[in-house]
Amino acid sequence: MPLADLRPQAVRRTPEELVRHLGSFNLDLRFSAGIWYFSPPDSRFHEKYGPDLDIRTRLDVAAKLKDYGLGGLEAHYPNEINEENAETWRSFCDDVGIKLVTIVPLLFRDPDFRWGSLSSPLPEARKKAIELTKRSLVLNRELETEFTVVWPGIDGYENPFGMDFPAMRDRFARGLAEAMDAVPGVRIAFEPKPYEPRGRIIYGTTPEGMLLCHQVEELLTNDDNKQWLVEGHALVGLNPEFGHALMAYEDLPYAYSWPLSEGRLCHLHLNSQPLGNFDQDLNVGVVSPEQTEALLYVLKMHSYKGWFGIDINPERMPVETALRISMDALRAANDRVEKLNHEGVVDATNRPDKSPGWLEGYLVRMRAPDPKNLSDWPRPR
Numbered sequence: 001m002p003l004a005d006l007r008p009q010a011v012r013r014t015p016e017e018l019v020r021h022l023g024s025f026n027l028d029l030r031f032s033a034g035i036w037y038f039s040p041p042d043s044r045f046h047e048k049y050g051p052d053l054d055i056r057t058r059l060d061v062a063a064k065l066k067d068y069g070l071g072g073l074e075a076h077y078p079n080e081i082n083e084e085n086a087e088t089w090r091s092f093c094d095d096v097g098i099k100l101v102t103i104v105p106l107l108f109r110d111p112d113f114r115w116g117s118l119s120s121p122l123p124e125a126r127k128k129a130i131e132l133t134k135r136s137l138v139l140n141r142e143l144e145t146e147f148t149v150v151w152p153g154i155d156g157y158e159n160p161f162g163m164d165f166p167a168m169r170d171r172f173a174r175g176l177a178e179a180m181d182a183v184p185g186v187r188i189a190f191e192p193k194p195y196e197p198r199g200r201i202i203y204g205t206t207p208e209g210m211l212l213c214h215q216v217e218e219l220l221t222n223d224d225n226k227q228w229l230v231e232g233h234a235l236v237g238l239n240p241e242f243g244h245a246l247m248a249y250e251d252l253p254y255a256y257s258w259p260l261s262e263g264r265l266c267h268l269h270l271n272s273q274p275l276g277n278f279d280q281d282l283n284v285g286v287v288s289p290e291q292t293e294a295l296l297y298v299l300k301m302h303s304y305k306g307w308f309g310i311d312i313n314p315e316r317m318p319v320e321t322a323l324r325i326s327m328d329a330l331r332a333a334n335d336r337v338e339k340l341n342h343e344g345v346v347d348a349t350n351r352p353d354k355s356p357g358w359l360e361g362y363l364v365r366m367r368a369p370d371p372k373n374l375s376d377w378p379r380p381r
Contacts, residue, residue, distance in 0.1 A: 003187055004146060007232055009302045010263040015350045018301065022342035027300055027334055031327050032072030032101045032267075032307045035080055037281075038062065038319050049315060055080060056088065063096045065320060069327045072101035072307055074149070077136040079106055086143065101307055102145050102189065102267070105136035108153035108197070118175035119155040119168045119202060130175045137183035146307075147266045149239045150176065151191040156198030169202055173212060177219035180235065184224040188216070189239035189266035194248040196279050205248045206255040209238050213264055237264035241311055242295070243273035243281055252291040253298040260302035268299075269311035270330065281313035283322050285329030290363075292329070296337045297345075336366060344380040355380045 013021055038058035040048035053061070062073055075081040081089055081103055093100050107117040107129055115122060117129035133150070140148045155172055157163055180188065190212055194204035203212045213236040217229060228235055238259040245255045259265040272287040273280055285292060308330060314322030341362070348359040358380050365371040 002144075002146075003185070003228065003233055004266075004306065006234055006237065006263040006265065008263070009260045009265055009304060011303065015346050019343050019346050021303070022300060022346070025300060025303055026338065027296060028305060029069070029327075029330055029334060030071050030307050031069050031323075031330075032074055032099075032309045033062070033065075033070055033323055034074045034309070034311055035059075035062070036076060037311075037313055041313060041315070043315075055085060059088075059092045059096075061319065062098060063092070065323055066096060066098055068324050069331075070098065070323060072099045072309075074102045074104065074309065075100070076104045076106045077132075077139060079109070081139070083139065086139065090143065100143055100145055101309070102147055102149050103136050103140045103143065104149045104151065105133045107132065107155075108151070113154045116155045116168070116172075118152065119172035121168075121171070126171060126175060130179050133176065133179035134182050137179060137186045140186050141183060147187040147189040147237070147239075149189045149191055149267065151193065152201055152203060153193065153197055156195075156201040156204075158199035160200070165202075169212075169215075172202060173215045174219060176236075177216045177221075180216070181220055181222040181225060184222040185228065187234070187266060188236045190236060191239040191241060191244070191269070192248075193241070193244040193279070196247075206238065206240055206245060206250060206258050209240070210258050210262070210264070213237060213259075213262075232263075234262065234264045237266035239267040239269060239309070240265075241269035241271070242284075242291075243269075243271045243279055243311075246273040246275055246288065246291075247277065247279060249275055252288075253294040256295055257298055257302070260298065260304065265299075265302075265304060265306065267306050267309055269309045270326070271310070271312050281311060283312055283314070283329070284310065284326035285333065289329075289333065292333045293337055296330075296334055297340075300337060340366060341380075347380045 035058050038061055039053040040050045089100055112125045112128055120126040137148055190209050192204050192206055192209040193201050195201055203209050216236045225235055245252055270284050272282040272284055274287055310326045312322055348355050361377050365374055365377055368374060
């Protein structure tokens with residue numbers, strides 16, 4: 001299973017070098033989607049708005065989206081992809097030309113994980129979670145995916161009183177390292193989320209996810225894994241989600257700059273989300289489109305070459321419609337980013353004393369349908 005080289009993300013540049021880089025590097029908008037939302041999801045509050053779709057039917061829907069730009073799919077193990085239907089997936093990918101990007105261990109559904117999966121204080125439940133993770137890593141390697149997303153949705157707590165938090169975190173990190181050493185050479189893309197379904201989820205923010213990356217890598221003992229680390233490759237990176245970060249009141253470009261600055265941004269999940277609130281998984285661009293643009297710009301600054309994963313919950317419209325909207329929203333945002341005066345942006349951020357307010361006024365004009373209706377705006381000094 002080849003590892004993508006993420007090390008160029010961490011390159012530091014002078015302002016002059018950054019201007020040249022921004023003028024020459026373009027984001028490659030390769031879109032992936034989670035197969036889980038191609039069928040109506042469960043809800044606490046209402047019946048499903050449509051019939052359940054089996055995997056074969058969902059794949060047929062995905063195939064029709066290839067011409068609109070869908071190039072990759074993501075799936076959970078073992079409910080969506082497993083050893084029994086792996087050949088169905090392999091044939092689909094070969095025939096249609098859509099890549100299986102990641103297989104995600106389902107560490108949050110099983111009732112045995114009621115008190116946590118990899119972090120569970122119950123030995124049998126934790127052992128089951130480790131074995132499930134190992135099997136998913138094996139299938140990732142066999143099907144030549146690019147990484148394994150790990151989301152600790154059920155690992156956390158509601159009542160903090162008396163909790164041994166370091167022990168909980170250690171169990172999670174050691175369990176993940178054990179699985180990785182059993183199936184070496186498979187990169188982990190960890191996905192933080194602050195809460196829901198647990199009241200608090202461990203490693204719930206982007207900086208905490210970065211701490212986990214270092215914690216797990218320090219625990220790896222397999223010689224192959226250690227060689228990757230010696231060569232400067234990250235084996236544990238992040239798959240931060242737009243909505244999860246905003247649930248934690250993080251600023252998107254600042255949050256994503258953390259994994260980028262260490263060559264750890266494996267993948268990203270995109271949608272939109274009101275600050276705080278429950279995890280809504282709205283279509284891209286519905287809320288906070290300025291954060292989408294700022295995020296794309298920081299990805300461009302750091303040479304991001306990975307997939308643009310769309311993670312949405314299209315309850316009230318066909319999934320085909322929602323994905324086309326989201327892909328077009330990202331294309332439109334990227335078009336605006338590409339048309340920016342990069343020299344002006346870099347100059348305004350590095351010499352704010354020379355042109356205070358210039359960048360804000362410039363962005364207003366770049367987002368305006370007809371900037372001729374606005375006042376003249378000077379060039380940066």
